[in-house]
Amino acid sequence: MKISISGVRGIYGEDLNLHEVVRFGRLFASFLTQRKKRQCLTARDTRDSGKILLRTLSACLMERGIDVYDLDVAPTPVLFREAKRYGAGIVVTASHNPLEWNGLKFVTEGRGIFEEELNDILQGTVSDPDKFGETYSIKSNYLDDLYNLISVSDNPNDVALGFDLGGGATCGYTDGLFKRLNYKFVCINDTPGISSRAPDPTSDDLSELSFLVRQNKLDFGFAFDLDGDRVVVVHSNGQKQNPDSTLLLCVASALKMGARKFVTSLDTSICIKKLIDRNYGSLEYAKVGEANVVRKMLEVGAEAGGEGSSGGFILPKFNLCRDGLLAAAIISSLDRASIKECLTLGSEYSQIRSKIPVNSSNHQILIEKLLDLLQSESSQISTLDGIKATLDEDSWVLVRTSNTEQVLRISVESKVGKVDYIHKKIMEIVRSVSEHVN
Incomplete structure (x- = not known):
């Protein structure tokens, strides 16, 4: 079982079992109560083991006096944004790991936990509750918020898109967003829990999506992982782009939105710095890892950035995590000249x-x-x-x-x-x- 600021992950039924979920659920509940927090948002991706893990987790939180607000199946970025209102959250997900894996991702103050907070959780003691918590099913305002962020007038009406949802948590959310944005699009692997490809789009060849893009003469294809925090771009020629190119396109869009101060992980491509320099922006580097990038962003007041190695884009004013749906939306709004500039630069x-x-x-x-x-x-x-x-x-x-x-x-x-x-x-x-x- 892997334990880090990215969360707890393991193979369900082997090193990750219900006993471990109970242990971490109780520890996180104690972490919250020590900070005078009595609410926790929960969600899961579409893995078969997700439902029983989420129910077990919810019971542990309520047992310790925490009120649970449940989104059920929802992308990780959706929970992160909603968690700003509730103060804390847990996503039952193993992100891009193989299907037999699952895990818990901890959220506080709308962001992933930092190293010292992980230590506090692991070294904490389970306190006796003074009451039991309640559970509530809720709906998210995420799609409304993202729609309002994107300038609809900038969206070219002649752009056509393809989406490979990988049977993951973006099913339902993707068509809900892009219908409202008035794009022409087609989806594959859009049934929750059913997919013909691997969970990680960065390692899969995405041949089905590439064929779809070429056959239908689409402008872009986008492939999400199971929890929707990372996305991979397929160009109109059917060629899968590397993760750094995905982030490069997002940075180009952020520059057009007025961002000039960026933070990326240390392993991000040089081409992203070159694009930022061309537009008179500044770039600072953070240690590898989403939480490390977010921490640096908050410290220096960065307006955008992310991780090149995972193609993960972060826009702090909207979400303090990698957000695949946000990335797909802002890339789709780019004009063709900017797209060509990015792809030419990235290809070098x-x-x-x-x-x-x-x-x-x-x-x-x-x-x-x-x-x-x-x-x-x-x-x-x-x-x-x-x-x-x-x-x-x-x-x-x-x-x-x-x-x-x-x-x-x-x-x-x-x-x-x-x-x-x-x-x-x-x-x-x-x-x-x-x-x-x-």
Whole structure:
């Protein structure tokens, strides 16, 4: 079972069972009552195990005196936005993980929990309740709020879209939004719990969506993961775009909305910084991870940003999490000149993300040794999250430890045609150092 600021995740019936759900439900309830909070919003994605986990979780919260406001099946971004009104929330989801997985994602103050809050939850004690909570079924205002955010007059009437909902929680929400926005669109895998593709659109080839886009001569295709926080774009030629290109298109739209101050994760593509620089904006980097990006955004007052590696776009004034529906809506409103500029810029760069097995106890020693080796070959070094070595204005490597696996994660970016050489070289260096450390 994985426990991090991204939540609790495991394989249902194995390391994630009802006993663990009861334990974490009670711990989170105590965390809330210690902060004088007596309400919690709940929702789930469409996994088979979601219903029983949500019922168990709700019972634990009510047992501890927490009133539960239930959205039932709803995308994670919907719960995040609604949780601003209720103060806290939990989504039963394993996001893009395989179907046999499930988990709990904790929300407070409309955002994911920070590291110190996770520690408070894990180290807390279950207090005796002074009363029992109640449960209420509620509806969300999310679609109304998103509709009001998007300028309908900017939406070209001749744009046609395709959506692959993956049988996930965006079923019902997607057509509800884009019908109201007056777009022409067609959906596949739009029955909750039923899908012909994998839950993670960043790893699936999205061949069905690509065919749909080409066959119907659509302008864009969008594929969501099971809880709707990430989205992958398919262009009109049927070509699946990498996650950084998804974020690039969102940033272009945010710039048109007036945003100039951005925060992205450290592993985000150079092309996003170049686009922001062209438009006289500023960009600051955060440690990898949605909660880390959000925290940095709040600290510096950023207007937009996200994670390139997951294509996750965050617009703080609307939602303090990655929001796939928001991303699809604002990308669809872009004019063709901006789309061409983004796709041309993005096509100049290539990223490779990989990992090497390394025992967690050796992570820090290995990072320190790599730092000495990379300093001599780099124009700039950042130790914000592992080691990010800037090799030249178009190339960087990032080596960082994993919070969830016994591995080092390695990300490389450079111009197309050069990235393979750099990746091969850094992998050889890391393996050589790792053999001496292990």
